[in-house]
Amino acid sequence: MTDVRDRAGRLRDAVRRDTYAAGQAARAAWRAPGRERDLVKQSLKAAAAGLLAWCVAGVWMGDPMALMAPWVAVVLVQATVYSSVRQGAQQFTAMCVGTLVASGAQAVTDDTTGALALCLPPLMLLANWARLGTQGVYAATTAVFTLASGAVSGSAVGHRLAQAALGAIIGVAVNALVLPPIHLRDVRENLVALVRDTGDVLRDIAGGLRREDWDAQTAADWSDGAAGLQRRLDALHSARAWSRESLRLTYAPLRALHRVPPTSSVPPEDEDLRWGRVTGHVTALARTLAVTVDDHRTPAPPEGPVLRRYARLLELIGDTCHAEADRLAGTAGADRPGRADPADLDDLHERLQEGLREHARRGAAPTAVLGTLLLQAENIWAEVLPGGADGCGDADHPVPGRNTEHQEVPHR
Numbered sequence: 001m002t003d004v005r006d007r008a009g010r011l012r013d014a015v016r017r018d019t020y021a022a023g024q025a026a027r028a029a030w031r032a033p034g035r036e037r038d039l040v041k042q043s044l045k046a047a048a049a050g051l052l053a054w055c056v057a058g059v060w061m062g063d064p065m066a067l068m069a070p071w072v073a074v075v076l077v078q079a080t081v082y083s084s085v086r087q088g089a090q091q092f093t094a095m096c097v098g099t100l101v102a103s104g105a106q107a108v109t110d111d112t113t114g115a116l117a118l119c120l121p122p123l124m125l126l127a128n129w130a131r132l133g134t135q136g137v138y139a140a141t142t143a144v145f146t147l148a149s150g151a152v153s154g155s156a157v158g159h160r161l162a163q164a165a166l167g168a169i170i171g172v173a174v175n176a177l178v179l180p181p182i183h184l185r186d187v188r189e190n191l192v193a194l195v196r197d198t199g200d201v202l203r204d205i206a207g208g209l210r211r212e213d214w215d216a217q218t219a220a221d222w223s224d225g226a227a228g229l230q231r232r233l234d235a236l237h238s239a240r241a242w243s244r245e246s247l248r249l250t251y252a253p254l255r256a257l258h259r260v261p262p263t264s265s266v267p268p269e270d271e272d273l274r275w276g277r278v279t280g281h282v283t284a285l286a287r288t289l290a291v292t293v294d295d296h297r298t299p300a301p302p303e304g305p306v307l308r309r310y311a312r313l314l315e316l317i318g319d320t321c322h323a324e325a326d327r328l329a330g331t332a333g334a335d336r337p338g339r340a341d342p343a344d345l346d347d348l349h350e351r352l353q354e355g356l357r358e359h360a361r362r363g364a365a366p367t368a369v370l371g372t373l374l375l376q377a378e379n380i381w382a383e384v385l386p387g388g389a390d391g392c393g394d395a396d397h398p399v400p401g402r403n404t405e406h407q408e409v410p411h412r
Contacts, residue, residue, distance in 0.1 A: 049077050052073070053070040057163055065163075071167060073168070077175045079183070087133065087134070088171065090133050090136075091135040093135075094126075095139070095164050099146050099161060101119045103152045105147075107152070182246045190235050194279070195275060196322060198318075201282055202317055204221075205289070205311075206314040208222070212307065216293045219290040219293050222286040226283040226286040233275070274383055278380055285380070305355070306356075309351050317384055324384065356370050
């Protein structure tokens with residue numbers, strides 16, 4: 001009885017969460033443009049395409065078996081016009097093969113069950129053919145539909161394929177001409193989220209180092225945060241690919257008619273590469289900190305004032321990441337914290353160099369750890385700084401520690 005109550009409670013919680021998420025999505029779709037509103041538009045377009053195909057095939061043409069046209073039309077309202085065309089060709093090919101193979105199997109066996117047994121195995125194997133993508137399964141489903149309906153004559157086969165072609169044309173046309181899906185907003189949203197999350201991870205690490213009570217579990221949480229940045233980066237790459245694909249086969253007049261943002265509003269791909277490198281450096285930083293608290297490893301983390309200075313350096317870099325996120329999102333304002341002051345960074349870097357020389361007198365292990373951490377912080381700052389992707393700053397925003405003077409390398 002207790003197990004039943006627990007399952008019922010979990011079910012209620014799941015229903016409550018799903019209902020809340022649906023309500024949030026509906027409010028987001030109502031308030032402003034975004035993924036939720038795009039989903040609503042595509043869903044309504046698919047419904048309209050199916051209804052239009054039914055009206056043309058079933059009402060206007062008077063076809064008593066007009067199922068194929070609305071079926072294909074609904075399926076082909078895809079996330080991009082290019083994917084609609086590609087999947088339309090794949091689906092029509094699969095339907096042609098399924099219809100022809102089913103008709104041939106019926107002619108050979110003269111029995112519906114025997115025809116199904118004969119044609120379904122090869123058609124299901126064909127469904128795995130990469131050339132047909134995700135549409136290969138329609139060969140088998142079309143064969144089942146053809147044999148179940150009993151219409152396997154030459155005229156019936158041609159009639160059914162004509163209906164599928166009609167549905168494909170209507171579905172692709174509706175997707176291309178009515179609010180064509182252009183996924184430019186997703187790139188900026190994913191990039192802003194990646195930059196902001198990078199700042200959050202760096203500030204979280206800084207806060208933990210400043211408390212000086214962090215342990216292996218804390219370092220593991222930092223590593224999880226860095227792994228989250230990699231997932232954000234993967235989402236950005238996916239959004240960039242969708243953005244490029246959504247611009248294919250969508251012409252400029254239609255974009256202007258539907259007030260699609262210009263392609264120049266999308267951040268350049270160099271930003272993806274830049275923040276991909278930042279993600280790699282943050283991951284390496286989190287990994288180094290995890291190693292220092294591993295009981296099975298020799299290196300030990302730095303302590304005292306030098307660790308607090310290093311935490312302050314990461315905090316300033318995190319603030320700069322947040323300022324960059326605001327700049328990319330177009331929400332920067334006087335009431336928001338700006339990027340770090342270069343003078344503060346130079347001062348912190350000079351003090352950290354002094355701490356590095358002091359650690360060099362204590363032994364190789366603490367020197368190696370602090371030197372590695374400092375190098376990783378410099379790498380992150382060199383990328384976070386606009387124009388610093390080549391590893392050097394400019395006159396207004398110098399990269400800490402990157403100057404033309406020779407830097408002293410501490411020796412034991």
